[in-house]
Amino acid sequence: MKPVKPPRINGRVPVLSAQEAVNYIPDEATLCVLGAGGGILEATTLITALADKYKQTQTPRNLSIISPTGLGDRADRGISPLAQEGLVKWALCGHWGQSPRISDLAEQNKIIAYNYPQGVLTQTLRAAAAHQPGIISDIGIGTFVDPRQQGGKLNEVTKEDLIKLVEFDNKEYLYYKAIAPDIAFIRATTCDSEGYATFEDEVMYLDALVIAQAVHNNGGIVMMQVQKMVKKATLHPKSVRIPGYLVDIVVVDPDQSQLYGGAPVNRFISGDFTLDDSTKLSLPLNQRKLVARRALFEMRKGAVGNVGVGIADGIGLVAREEGCADDFILTVETGPIGGITSQGIAFGANVNTRAILDMTSQFDFYHGGGLDVCYLSFAEVDQHGNVGVHKFNGKIMGTGGFIDISATSKKIIFCGTLTAGSLKTEIADGKLNIVQEGRVKKFIRELPEITFSGKIALERGLDVRYITERAVFTLKEDGLHLIEIAPGVDLQKDILDKMDFTPVISPELKLMDERLFIDAAMGFVLPEAAH
Numbered sequence: 001m002k003p004v005k006p007p008r009i010n011g012r013v014p015v016l017s018a019q020e021a022v023n024y025i026p027d028e029a030t031l032c033v034l035g036a037g038g039g040i041l042e043a044t045t046l047i048t049a050l051a052d053k054y055k056q057t058q059t060p061r062n063l064s065i066i067s068p069t070g071l072g073d074r075a076d077r078g079i080s081p082l083a084q085e086g087l088v089k090w091a092l093c094g095h096w097g098q099s100p101r102i103s104d105l106a107e108q109n110k111i112i113a114y115n116y117p118q119g120v121l122t123q124t125l126r127a128a129a130a131h132q133p134g135i136i137s138d139i140g141i142g143t144f145v146d147p148r149q150q151g152g153k154l155n156e157v158t159k160e161d162l163i164k165l166v167e168f169d170n171k172e173y174l175y176y177k178a179i180a181p182d183i184a185f186i187r188a189t190t191c192d193s194e195g196y197a198t199f200e201d202e203v204m205y206l207d208a209l210v211i212a213q214a215v216h217n218n219g220g221i222v223m224m225q226v227q228k229m230v231k232k233a234t235l236h237p238k239s240v241r242i243p244g245y246l247v248d249i250v251v252v253d254p255d256q257s258q259l260y261g262g263a264p265v266n267r268f269i270s271g272d273f274t275l276d277d278s279t280k281l282s283l284p285l286n287q288r289k290l291v292a293r294r295a296l297f298e299m300r301k302g303a304v305g306n307v308g309v310g311i312a313d314g315i316g317l318v319a320r321e322e323g324c325a326d327d328f329i330l331t332v333e334t335g336p337i338g339g340i341t342s343q344g345i346a347f348g349a350n351v352n353t354r355a356i357l358d359m360t361s362q363f364d365f366y367h368g369g370g371l372d373v374c375y376l377s378f379a380e381v382d383q384h385g386n387v388g389v390h391k392f393n394g395k396i397m398g399t400g401g402f403i404d405i406s407a408t409s410k411k412i413i414f415c416g417t418l419t420a421g422s423l424k425t426e427i428a429d430g431k432l433n434i435v436q437e438g439r440v441k442k443f444i445r446e447l448p449e450i451t452f453s454g455k456i457a458l459e460r461g462l463d464v465r466y467i468t469e470r471a472v473f474t475l476k477e478d479g480l481h482l483i484e485i486a487p488g489v490d491l492q493k494d495i496l497d498k499m500d501f502t503p504v505i506s507p508e509l510k511l512m513d514e515r516l517f518i519d520a521a522m523g524f525v526l527p528e529a530a531h
Contacts, residue, residue: 002219003029003182005248011232013195013244018049018251021223025050025183030064032125032181032211033079035071036334037098037309038346039260040203042071042078043185043225045253051081062089065102066181068121068207069334069359070095070400073260073345085110092162092179094118096154096398098345103396106154113154114162115390116176117145118333119363119404122207124178126360129213134178139367139407141172142453144390145399150449154396180218184211187225187256188242193232195244197224201258201265203349204335205241207359212246223249227256259346268351269342275351281340282321283314285519287425287469290432290486291415292318293516294467295375298413300529303328303372306405309347310377312415316341324526333366333401335359363404371409372529376402378414381466382447383501385454385475387414393440399451406452411463414452418442418468419498425469430517431488432470443480443499471495472512473503480504484512 003026006014025031035042053059065079065088072078074097082088083101090112096103106113116124123135140163145152151163164175186208188197199205212222224247258265267273275281283289292314299305299319307315307330319325320340331337332347338354341347357365365371379397380388387406390399406412417423419438426433454475457464464475472484480503485491496502515522 001026003221005221012193013191013247013250015229015250015252018045019053021046021249021251022050022053024221024249025060025063027059027061028063029060029182030066030179031183031185032066032215033071034184034186034206034208034211035078036069036204036206036348037071038073038344038349039077039257040071040346040349041187041206041208043187043223044077045225045251045256046185046223047079047081051084054084054087058086061086063087064090064179065092066121066125066179067091067093068118068125070098070398072098074098074100076101077260092116092121093398094121095400096396106396107394109155109157112158113396114152114158115145115154115398116152117399117403118401119366120176122210122360122363124176125181125207125214126210127178128180129210129217131217132178134176136166136168136173136175137367138171138173140174140403142456143403143451144449145403146174181211181215182218182220184215184220184222185225186211186222186242189226190228190230190235191224191226191247191250192230192235192244195224195242195247195250196235196240197226197242197247198235198239199241200239201227201270203258203269204356205358206334209241209358210360212242216246221248222246223251225251225253225256227254228252259349269349271353271356275340281317283317285427287417288314289318290427290469290516291417291467293522294472294512295413295415296322296524297513298373298411298465299328299526300372301327301526302529304370305330306333306366306371306374306409307341308374308376308402308405309400310415311417312375312377312413313341313343313347315375321521322524324524327526329354331362333359333362333405335362363401366404367408369408369410371405373411373413374405374409375413375415376406378416378466379442380447381414381443381480383445383479385457385464385480386447386450387452388447388449389451391449402451408460409462412457412465414464414466416442416468418470418495427517427519430514432486432517433488434470434494437498441498441500443501445500476504478504481506482509484510486512487514487517
């Protein structure tokens with residue numbers, strides 16, 4: 001049974017309070033929530049109203065939640081307020097870790113929980129908008145979303161198979177079922193009285209249009225939070241990203257902020273201003289910068305790359321320091337192209353961005369092999385070159401765009417530290433000193449669940465590197481090869497003894513470039529791309 005929409009009067013979109021809007025959400029509805037980390041495009045007022053209503057009335061009950069992008073602050077925001085027993089019974093997310101209270105319910109087997117790759121999930125919403133049953137893709141083959149492994153199921157109470165293995169022309173693919181949502185929570189900056197919406201103060205667009213189309217075309221209710229309303233037909237048509245006929249309810253929040261914290265709109269982040277080259281932005285010389293510097297060595301002139309959240313996200317600042325940031329293009333899966341990559345929970349809130357695509361189109365480019373190189377952070381690596389990020393230390397984090405990006409990028413650079421848990425290092429006199437070793441080994445014998453398949457990468461002819469603060473590895477048919485070590489570390493004590501397996505030691509093993517360990521510009525010149 002589809003939810004009942006409020007009527008339009010003389011073509012005007014209904015304008016309700018958030019509390020009035022959430023009264024239109026029935027029991028058992030499927031709610032799709034727009035938003036990314038740090039408050040990007042998050043309809044916080046609607047989310048809060050729904051959470052508060054359930055606390056007070058215990059309705060609506062047994063909702064299914066779809067969240068393509070990880071929204072939240074890794075604590076109590078995002079969709080964490082919806083993590084109330086009885087309110088949510090089922091969830092399908094691209095990323096889970098930004099809203100950990102929802103992850104907690106999944107870990108405790110209190111909800112049914114699935115993880116699609118972020119790009120695949122947004123594409124299934126596009127399929128739902130077109131009344132297609134799902135999508136067929138080779139993204140995810142050999143990983144935990146493959147039904148021969150976990151099939152994207154995150155706990156023991158999740159039984160139904162949403163992902164199936166299929167074959168066409170003697171090639172394997174995965175079929176991902178599209179779930180049609182009934183309710184959308186989306187956000188824009190401004191709308192007119194008929195619901196036509198613009199995003200001028202926002203960081204990006206994400207998949208707002210795809211979500212709105214999926215809900216509208218399946219008879220649902222699109223609820224849109226905005227900061228202000230204007231007279232009808234006064235918005236520039238090229239600025240309108242959501243046509244008014246898709247919108248059923250508007251909630252106006254004059255205090256809506258661009259990111260968490262309520263700060264005034266940052267016009268550099270919204271793309272209205274450009275940061276001057278003379279503005280100094282740099283990282284201190286520590287293990288994080290060391291990894292980013294070494295990762296930059298894998299870049300080539302004219303390359304199109306992706307950078308992921310975590311230790312890898314410093315590469316843009318390092319390139320700026322070295323004067324080569326304009327010689328290549330870094331993209332973020334949520335849509336930004338070029339510019340200086342942000343760090344932390346509001347990842348993707350870039351400055352000096354050259355263009356912003358909708359997220360679904362960005363992933364189309366990635367899936368088709370458009371990336372020359374990607375920089376992704378790792379949690380664990382095993383002897384076969386497999387990488388795990390979606391689950392570790394018993395916590396569900398989800399894949400985000402990790403599977404989408406690493407499946408087809410021509411060169412894949414995984415970045416991280418060799419150990420974790422209170423690792424402390426210092427860089428002095430051109431050497432790396434391990435001041436306090438991490439408690440946890442990150443290079444383990446076998447991964448229990450796989451987010452990146454070394455076997456599939458080799459079959460596809462991809463070039464794979466693993467860069468840490470003290471060692472660099474490459475992937476070959478017989479496993480990981482150690483090709484570089486940091487000056488100042490002991491091969492046996494500081495590297496091999498801190499791994500659960502022994503890598504192949506390259507006969508050409510060498511020291512990492514000494515420039516990496518000097519607190520000054522490296523004088524790095526970006527190599528030409530090989531043809």
